[in-house]
Amino acid sequence: MFSLEGIDHIALAVKDVERSVAWYCDVLGLDRRYEEVWGNCPAFVGVGTTAIALFPVEGAQPQPSPGADVLAMRHFAFRANRANFSAAQKTLRDRGIPFHTEHHRIAESIYFHDPDGHELEITTYEL
Numbered sequence: 001m002f003s004l005e006g007i008d009h010i011a012l013a014v015k016d017v018e019r020s021v022a023w024y025c026d027v028l029g030l031d032r033r034y035e036e037v038w039g040n041c042p043a044f045v046g047v048g049t050t051a052i053a054l055f056p057v058e059g060a061q062p063q064p065s066p067g068a069d070v071l072a073m074r075h076f077a078f079r080a081n082r083a084n085f086s087a088a089q090k091t092l093r094d095r096g097i098p099f100h101t102e103h104h105r106i107a108e109s110i111y112f113h114d115p116d117g118h119e120l121e122i123t124t125y126e127l
Contacts, residue, residue: 015056085110
């Protein structure tokens with residue numbers, strides 16, 4: 001058997017790569033990575049050992065993300081401690097980004113969307 005270290009990156013199709021890079025860096029505080037190698041195809045942003053690869057969507061009329069009745073990735077989540085979880089809520093409120101909160105008995109999460117409608121989650125296990 002082999003051993004994994006964790007998720008390296010998630011690949012997302014986006015309408016405007018530069019807009020998405022700016023949003024993920026500005027709103028979530030991610031860092032731009034590997035620009036000197038790949039430029040914007042894909043554009044990599046990340047924190048710690050986790051990254052998001054932002055690819056330009058193919059086609060002139062991109063379709064929205066499917067609903068919960070389609071086999072697809074539903075959302076991806078970042079983990080934060082309680083102080084940063086609270087700070088994230090304030091940041092989203094201050095920027096006018098709507099979110100909702102869910103309590104999962106062992107964790108608490110906020111859910112919101114990026115400019116292309118991908119659902120993101122920030123979760124804390126510090127209740």
